[in-house]
Amino acid sequence: xxxxxxxxxxxxxxxxxxxxxxxxxxKCAWPMILKTVDSRADLIDKGVEYAQRAKEQLDNARAEAxxxxxxxxxxxxxxxxxxxxxxxxxxxxARSAAKAEAQKEMDSAKMQIAQQRKEAEHQFRNxxxxxxxxxxxxxxxxxxxxxxxxxxxxxxxxxxxxxxN
Numbered sequence: 022x023x024x025x026x027x028x029x030x031x032x033x034x035x036x037x038x039x040x041x042x043x044x045x046x047x048k049c050a051w052p053m054i055l056k057t058v059d060s061r062a063d064l065i066d067k068g069v070e071y072a073q074r075a076k077e078q079l080d081n082a083r084a085e086a087x088x089x090x091x092x093x094x095x096x097x098x099x100x101x102x103x104x105x106x107x108x109x110x111x112x113x114x115a116r117s118a119a120k121a122e123a124q125k126e127m128d129s130a131k132m133q134i135a136q137q138r139k140e141a142e143h144q145f146r147n148x149x150x151x152x153x154x155x156x157x158x159x160x161x162x163x164x165x166x167x168x169x170x171x172x173x174x175x176x177x178x179x180x181x182x183x184x185x186n
Contacts, residue, residue, distance in 0.1 A: 027035075
């Protein structure tokens with residue numbers, strides 16, 4: 022039964038061996054273990070901090086992208102409104118230019134009509150005066166054959182001239 026009841030010397034030497042091993046581990050291995058655990062904790066802390074910064078950057082990038090998209094949409098709406106305004110303005114300008122051109126053509130046509138009318142009236146007057154002169158010359162020729170008729174006509178014309186003065 023010696024196996025189950027250790028001897029005092031065995032316990033003592035086991036304790037001494039444990040104390041020496043503990044002292045060696047405490048002086049050599051323990052600082053390295055603590056250093057490794059601390060560096061691992063620092064690495065984990067840095068990873069968490071990096072993840073938080075990455076999350077903040079991602080949130081900032083999302084907010085910036087949203088603001089850029091909103092600005093682009095606003096500019097798009099503004100450009101559409103401006104192009105509609107420009108289109109309306111161009112249509113109005115074309116319409117007013119067409120009206121002005123039509124008015125110019127109408128005025129030109131009216132002037133041509135008035136000028137042609139005056140020319141026609143002038144030609145008509147000339148024609149009528151020629152006809153009147155031809156008729157008058159025929160009438161006078163018929164009346165002037167006789168000398169008493171000539172004297173009578175001259176007297177009538179002189180009377181008219183005197184009455185006007």
